[in-house]
Amino acid sequence: MEKKLIQKFLICGIVLLLTVLFPLFSNNFTIRFGTDILMFAIMASAWNIIGGYTGYASFGNVVFFGIGGYITAVLMERTGMNFGFAYLAAGFGAALFAVLIGLPVLRLRGHYFAIATLGVAEAMKALVQNLQITEGNSGIYLPLLNFSIKAQYYFFFYIMLGTLVLTLVATYLMLNSKLGYSLIAIRENEEAANSVGINTTWSKTVAFALSGLFTGLAGSIYAYQQAFLKPGPAFSVETTVKMIVMAVFGGTGKLFGPLIGAFSIEMISETLSNYFLVAHTLFFGTVVILAILFAPKGLIDLITKRKFGLSYFLENIRQHRI
Amino acid sequence: MVILEGKNISKRFAGLLAVSKVDFHLKQGEILGLIGPNGAGKTTLVNVIAGVYTPSTGKVFFKEKQISGKHPYQIGRLGISRTFQVVKPFPGMTVKENAAVGAMYGAGGKTKSVKQALQKAEEILEFVGLADQMNKGADQLGVASRKRLEMAKALAMEPELVLFDEVMAGLNFGEIDQAVELIKKIRESGKSILIIEHVMRAIKNVCDRIFVLHHGEKIADGTVDDVLNNETVIKAYLGRRYKELTH
């Protein structure tokens, strides 16, 4: 048992080291691409906390991304706050919003929860479009960094990486704590979880808050990086779709699943863009359909069970067809 | 000491009065049986005790403090555990983890770390006879084992009072006898038990007293012999043949 754990730590360490060294050998475009992968990895992993482990599939997690971004924008642009504090405020604000909205909404189950969260995200987008303080639909500018261009690319890459590491470490600690067990219990059988002594409302709310926190941090970095924020992209339902697809594609309910999913999906997306300038999203949709049909448990299941044959895929269909 | 008491308990669901003005009490260390035809309100009553429902009238007292109106998780943490008639395991976890969750969050949970809870889980699984299946996925167990796991989850919470809801259903004679032995062991370890059952063989062997529900009302309450020979009970539930067969 111990040897396996050491092995895992070693692999993580090596991957982390490679990632840290990565920007030193890449051009700006590639660094930016890497930063985007890290950003989606954060969001997919954060989604996994409430969606994968707790079993409450939120369809509105982008709301935390947008809130994080706008808190950062408004604080930095209107009050001259520095990024460090704005970043923290963004995370805290997003988590707070999660608690507020979670109390009524986490009482819903399944589909209804999904739609409610979707509604919250769309409502927030509409609200931001109408507020003065956020400059409505024209968009809000953020102050620029005082670094060289190359240094800026480095800066955002490493902040995003740091945030991802934070997200994954926090998730890992949570999973091995009582809270982690309570979340999985809630997912597996909420009524039993209640009767076994778990305060499910509390556990769910904490999970939702964590999910919101990390997503908000990602949004904060994104806003600063873009130096400009509009409600449409900040609260886009497509971002939610992407993070969910990545989490599922990589494997929900597993620590590194969403990260693998984010990496794979972005690589596939980018490769497709290069080959099929016009139709790459079309092929992307095809990939999603095929992946769900043949490998609904995600890539991690494929990798850990070491099955790559046709029979694995056909078996999935046989299990899941009507 | 009376550890559990229900006074004038009624539960109404829209048009249906599922439980009607039921009084009951359970002394510490006692095993109280609850029998009656299907639909009599037995599980509803247990649900009221466990906090799933708030009684429409009446109050439930545990160790002389009122518990009716509390949430199920609060009641669990106070020292009352229950099993479900249709077992509710956590399929995505191992048998050991299932029991450990009970240890983490039950009455004994405050002082336990995750590691200690897992330790406790092993002890409990040993106690109920599931130790050899500890690392299996909970969804891979057979019927008798599932019932055991349901009991293990309840016991891991370190309750003072356990509510068993038809834990014998679906077991063969050998398994029933084993379950009866287990229930006796549980009482010997200091716990009080309220047991809903249809399996008379078990009820006769394990209960100190029985009370009977019919159409939501209590129709009998007393020692095992008194109740099982009670004319009203025989008419409502046991049947003439039962009396003939067992005499």
Place this chain on the structure above:
Amino acid sequence: MVLQILVNGILKGGLYALMAIGMSLIWGVMDIINIAHGAFIMLGAFTTYWLFTLFGMDPFVSLVFSMVILFVLGYGVQKIVINNVIRAGAFITLILAFGIDIFIKNLALVSWTADVRKVQVSYGAANFSLGNWVTIPTVRLLAFILVIVISLAFYFILNRTNLGRSIRATSQDLDAARLVGVDVARTYAITFGLGVGAAGAAGTLWSILFPISPMMGGELTLKSFVVVIIGGLGSMLGPIIGGLALGIAEAFGTDWFGSTYGNLISFTILVAVLIVRPKGFLGKAD
């Protein structure tokens, strides 16, 4: 003035109801949230557009074509794709629907470009007035009548035909239905086809009233959610209530607060309904 706003709201509501009735059927029977719903509406709209542009077919005539073509498409999608994944859980099916949505939208984009199109019919702006109080656009009134007709047709199918009985049985208990001999795969396919066919009808009407483009679906899917939730699942008349509620709320909301608040109003209503009464007005408890 108030009367006019009310009438506008009712008529818009009728269109929303028509959009949502297909989604309600699919959701209520198969527990599938069809995220791709808006994409199918879009296909219905474009079917009408091309029939009009290439063959000069009147949109109301093309209504039949659009419904039939979309029925077949829906049937196919369910039979070939969704049926193979449906036991993996509601959530997986949802992602699949996303994939289908992306696929359809982008196929349309690649084939027809992102240009906004319009079906210009001579009677598009026709209206008639009731005295001095209200002006009623004719096409919207026809759309409203069509909603009632289709809703009644669905109600009739579900409650008075054998097919309807199979559908209801399957929705209540898949395995039990299979055991009594219902061909559940086919029943599901037909149900999805019907739902998508209704979407096609909505698309046709939309194309007469508004400009269309391959990306139009997203907003319509969201609006349909709101309608279905407000009206309640499991009832064929629910979407009408939901549609009317949304249409009227938007009409008055826009009048009081301005047009940019339209979405804020609809989605706040959605969340509020879910929190307070998830069943909606006519929904059946599950």
